Amino acid sequence: MNKFFASLGFVVLFCLWGMPAQAQQTITVLDVELTAMSGVFEVTKDVNVRSGPDTTFKRVAGLKEGTRVRAIGKHAKGGWIAVSKDGETLGFVFAKMLVPVVDGALDEQFMGSFTSSNKDIGVACGYRFRFERKVKVEGASFDTADYEVRFRCASAKGGATFYAHMFLTESPVIARKGVHLIGLDVRSIGDGFEEYLTTRYFYHPKTGKVTFNGHSLPRFATPPKSQAFETTSIKDALVQTLEASVASWTPKAWETLFTKSE
Incomplete structure (x- = not known):
């Protein structure tokens, strides 16, 4: 472990940061209107993928910790992001379970x-x-x-x-x-x-x-x-x-x- 991380008391703040494709551009994903965004994100813990931006929607898949996905759009309420992997739209993931990567x-x-x-x-x-x-x-x-x-x-x-x-x-x-x-x-x-x-x-x-x-x-x-x-x-x-x-x-x-x- 690099000594910097230990000396700094290194803590990642799992708050969402994204890169809007265009300011306030809206798109529709799985019949849900979203604000378009882009960027690669990594899953911080095993997480469910749902058919809509809420836990009441059906679970359609699961992602393991460390999996990287690409953001498509962000829902206005509730902090959910529509994601894709290998060009395929997967569904919605709770934003706090993702961190952006380069x-x-x-x-x-x-x-x-x-x-x-x-x-x-x-x-x-x-x-x-x-x-x-x-x-x-x-x-x-x-x-x-x-x-x-x-x-x-x-x-x-x-x-x-x-x-x-x-x-x-x-x-x-x-x-x-x-x-x-x-x-x-x-x-x-x-x-x-x-x-x-x-x-x-x-x-x-x-x-x-x-x-x-x-x-x-x-x-x-x-x-x-x-x-x-x-x-x-x-x-x-x-x-x-x-x-x-x-x-x-x-x-x-x-x-x-x-x-x-x-």
């Missing part, structure tokens, strides 16, 4: 570079970024998308090659606001075991906004000059978060990295 898988690895604007540091890096796997978060009902980042850096003090771990929570950490978490863990900065540098950002996929949340070891990183920025995709959010995190590292952090690489 797919953090990336098809291809990519390369990038970073040059420190701090002349006292004088570091230039190239990096390789690749998706590794999805991991179930202990004590939560969703996965993180995990990524490996390999850095090759150079400065007047020499060169350093090291690895970092990034993650994106596929479900929101603040569900009612649709806010997900992106984190960068660098075990080479710190003691490498219980103490290492983690940088955290909140990510809002609906708006593309990313906001700085904090560092685990302030002596190795300073708050970024820009506390928030706009992104156009999950990949763009990951890249900008990565480079903003690296830009916040202090000379002490870089000294630690280059010393460990000697």
Whole structure:
């Protein structure tokens, strides 16, 4: 379990957040008028699917915890959502039993570079970024998308090659606001075991906004000059978060990295 989740007292608030297909667009599903919405949702516990938006309607199916479905529309009263799976309309599920998810898988690895604007540091890096796997978060009902980042850096003090771990929570950490978490863990900065540098950002996929949340070891990183920025995709959010995190590292952090690489 990532140490951030334990230190934060991480609790997912199972409140509904959705992405309307169009503002107030209405559709009819199974003879029920709904407000259209879209997005992928995950079932938090085994749940019944009903033929209408109330428990008085017939049970037509059941969904197991962890099943992902696609939203079609939301009922105006009672907090029910019409869902589909594999293109087939299933029926209605109580909204509190669903949390929205994003797919953090990336098809291809990519390369990038970073040059420190701090002349006292004088570091230039190239990096390789690749998706590794999805991991179930202990004590939560969703996965993180995990990524490996390999850095090759150079400065007047020499060169350093090291690895970092990034993650994106596929479900929101603040569900009612649709806010997900992106984190960068660098075990080479710190003691490498219980103490290492983690940088955290909140990510809002609906708006593309990313906001700085904090560092685990302030002596190795300073708050970024820009506390928030706009992104156009999950990949763009990951890249900008990565480079903003690296830009916040202090000379002490870089000294630690280059010393460990000697």
